[in-house]
Amino acid sequence: MVRVAGVHALHTTVRRNHVSRRELRKLGVGLAFISPWIIGFFGFTVYPLLSSLYYSMTNYNLFSSPAWVGLENYRTVLLEDHLFRTALWNTLFVAVLGVVLGLVTSLPLALLLNTDVRRVTMFRAIYFLPSIVPIVASAILWKWIFNANYGLLNAGLTALHLPAPAWLADPDWIKPALVMMSLWGVGAPVILYLAALQDVPRQLYEVADLDGASFLQKTWHITLPMISPVILFNTIIAVINWLQYFSESFIITAGTGNPANAALFYVLYLYQRAFRDLQMGYASALAWLLFIVTMAITLLILRLSRRLVYYEVK
Amino acid sequence: MAGVVGHQAAAAHPRTTPALTVSHQGTTEIEFWHGFAAHEIEALQEMLDKRFAPAHPEIKVNVTGEATAEKTLAAISGGNPPDLVLLPSPYAIGTWAHNGVIQPLDEHIQSSGLDLSVFIPAGIEQCELDEAYYALPFVNFNNALYWNKDHFTAAGLDPDTPPKTTDELLDFAEKLTIKDGDRITQIGVLPSLRLQEMAWRFGGDWYDPASGTVTANSEANLKALQYELDVANRVGGVDAVQRFQGSLPTGGGAADNPFYQGKISILVDGCWHVEFIRQYASDLNYGVAPVPAPADIEGGSDINELMTNPMAIPVGAKHVPEAWELLQFLATDVETSREFSKIIANIPQLKAAATDFTDDQRLQVFVDLSQSSGARHLPVLPITEEYTDAIATLESSVLTGVAEPKPGLDQLQSDMSAALERAGG
Numbered sequence: 109m110v111r112v113a114g115v116h117a118l119h120t121t122v123r124r125n126h127v128s129r130r131e132l133r134k135l136g137v138g139l140a141f142i143s144p145w146i147i148g149f150f151g152f153t154v155y156p157l158l159s160s161l162y163y164s165m166t167n168y169n170l171f172s173s174p175a176w177v178g179l180e181n182y183r184t185v186l187l188e189d190h191l192f193r194t195a196l197w198n199t200l201f202v203a204v205l206g207v208v209l210g211l212v213t214s215l216p217l218a219l220l221l222n223t224d225v226r227r228v229t230m231f232r233a234i235y236f237l238p239s240i241v242p243i244v245a246s247a248i249l250w251k252w253i254f255n256a257n258y259g260l261l262n263a264g265l266t267a268l269h270l271p272a273p274a275w276l277a278d279p280d281w282i283k284p285a286l287v288m289m290s291l292w293g294v295g296a297p298v299i300l301y302l303a304a305l306q307d308v309p310r311q312l313y314e315v316a317d318l319d320g321a322s323f324l325q326k327t328w329h330i331t332l333p334m335i336s337p338v339i340l341f342n343t344i345i346a347v348i349n350w351l352q353y354f355s356e357s358f359i360i361t362a363g364t365g366n367p368a369n370a371a372l373f374y375v376l377y378l379y380q381r382a383f384r385d386l387q388m389g390y391a392s393a394l395a396w397l398l399f400i401v402t403m404a405i406t407l408l409i410l411r412l413s414r415r416l417v418y419y420e421v422k
Numbered sequence: 423m424a425g426v427v428g429h430q431a432a433a434a435h436p437r438t439t440p441a442l443t444v445s446h447q448g449t450t451e452i453e454f455w456h457g458f459a460a461h462e463i464e465a466l467q468e469m470l471d472k473r474f475a476p477a478h479p480e481i482k483v484n485v486t487g488e489a490t491a492e493k494t495l496a497a498i499s500g501g502n503p504p505d506l507v508l509l510p511s512p513y514a515i516g517t518w519a520h521n522g523v524i525q526p527l528d529e530h531i532q533s534s535g536l537d538l539s540v541f542i543p544a545g546i547e548q549c550e551l552d553e554a555y556y557a558l559p560f561v562n563f564n565n566a567l568y569w570n571k572d573h574f575t576a577a578g579l580d581p582d583t584p585p586k587t588t589d590e591l592l593d594f595a596e597k598l599t600i601k602d603g604d605r606i607t608q609i610g611v612l613p614s615l616r617l618q619e620m621a622w623r624f625g626g627d628w629y630d631p632a633s634g635t636v637t638a639n640s641e642a643n644l645k646a647l648q649y650e651l652d653v654a655n656r657v658g659g660v661d662a663v664q665r666f667q668g669s670l671p672t673g674g675g676a677a678d679n680p681f682y683q684g685k686i687s688i689l690v691d692g693c694w695h696v697e698f699i700r701q702y703a704s705d706l707n708y709g710v711a712p713v714p715a716p717a718d719i720e721g722g723s724d725i726n727e728l729m730t731n732p733m734a735i736p737v738g739a740k741h742v743p744e745a746w747e748l749l750q751f752l753a754t755d756v757e758t759s760r761e762f763s764k765i766i767a768n769i770p771q772l773k774a775a776a777t778d779f780t781d782d783q784r785l786q787v788f789v790d791l792s793q794s795s796g797a798r799h800l801p802v803l804p805i806t807e808e809y810t811d812a813i814a815t816l817e818s819s820v821l822t823g824v825a826e827p828k829p830g831l832d833q834l835q836s837d838m839s840a841a842l843e844r845a846g847g
Binding site for chain 1: 491492495498499517518521522523605664665666667668669670671737805807808811814815818819822824825837840844845
């Protein structure tokens, strides 16, 4: 008995050991396979993230050791820095305008591109194309479109007897101009909407057809609720992208944010503080404040959308 | 043994003499980063091959062009700096020196017996912060007034007489402007005349070194800014100018410059246009003169801002003596200065290179201005670049009707005083 039990115990131990060794090896192999990501994530994301939080509470110029100043940078940004307020205002302005206009153009466009017209795939390709044009190329192209006297846009406006502003030279119009420019790249969210639209079960429409529902009724009562999670996703991504708006403004204004700081966006300002003035601590504080703003807006959208978004799977 | 080594080396490089092979073994490689682009990269490399390499076989220079400020700063901060850098802007000297990005050169200047009086004064003076030299100048540039002689004739002005005073410039600007209704189709002069320089011409300044204080809102600076607003009003008003400005080509290409195309009659801009006009608009009938100042400012029209392409040795550079050799060569070699000035359409930083530099009387105006007693530079401060950007933004704000001159300058005064204090300057 004892022997048997011993053998049995031995067996279990061996088996247990055997299994756990294999499991351990599997785990090791698995970790090894994802190690590039793990190393990258900790080395290039977590570590810099935490460092920047530390640097945001220091005076740091990249070259001498950081000097602890506590919350001084945050106090200066929030209470004394009017450029911070200008940059934040400019950024929120384009974010609101850009997200709303982006939604009202991309969604109808996706609905149209989801209909059964001939050559619909060709149209889909046409509308997607601009979003793969490099930012620099499209920015230079749009500078010409916005030209006050010779631009395509003002030629059209003048023909319609509408006022034709100086666009990029006018502090009141440069932000709307930049938003318009971004609508050209609306193809990326449209692709996501198209994917979602094709996932809406056909039988829902068939049932609605039997009830004699119109196109608008079907869109309102079936399509929009069914793709609402994707609308939410696209909206949040758009908000985050607009809050980090940089490249186009950098190219169009040659990094100045002029005319009259009307195109000084948050990240452009942060860039100036970091790489022009070498105030890395201050720039880190600006970055963390942007993170807080982004987080707050995202949470707000999530909360407001709770009743509007329909998730099929509970 | 030595014979064997020499033999092997000679076999590997059949054409090199044993003596050269020995020195080849002692070669030091140094890294030189600059921000020049395109054909300028090759031109600089060629000049180094032609003039520096034969005299310094022990130094091999690896040149990297298109080095941006971010890339350079990251490399220096990361402890792997190039040995010699060209700064992204003359205004970066103060910031980079103050923050320990680049090292003082005084020891090398002394030990090598470099006579700083070979440089055009305003160029070398802007390399100095707190009585130490942190950089040496490499080809300079400055601004002057270009005028379109055909426009002058068409407006009933003498085509060979540019405006001599700011009052004349106002009159000329108005006479030369052509409108179609409210819309300007040809402008006499753009009102944004570079406030940072115009202020000097009105007797103002941006900083008082004696007291170490910002002087942005001085009476003279206000007059200069008010003057630019007057120009705007005389040529059709802020809105019309803004609209005209919005119609100018913005591609950045030299060929579609509005002055070359006859949309602007008087242009205040850099020396490079002389070369670009030769290349892209050789038919343009134009002259160059100093930018006018008010009649009551003595020597006012000599006043111009001289800027340079500063070169410096980063802190932590691994081959400082060799970097200094290269720096000294680039800064003081007369032929290189002449030749590279021509290639990038700038003007020489050396007095010796500036004589007989050009046959073109128009380019000579820039060379003369750079050596005149009116040649100046912005104060070298930890915040110089932030300051110039803020001046340009104020100028833009006033000329687009967003800000008023007086409150704008007061705001600039308090902003820059605070910035200077924060930077510990």
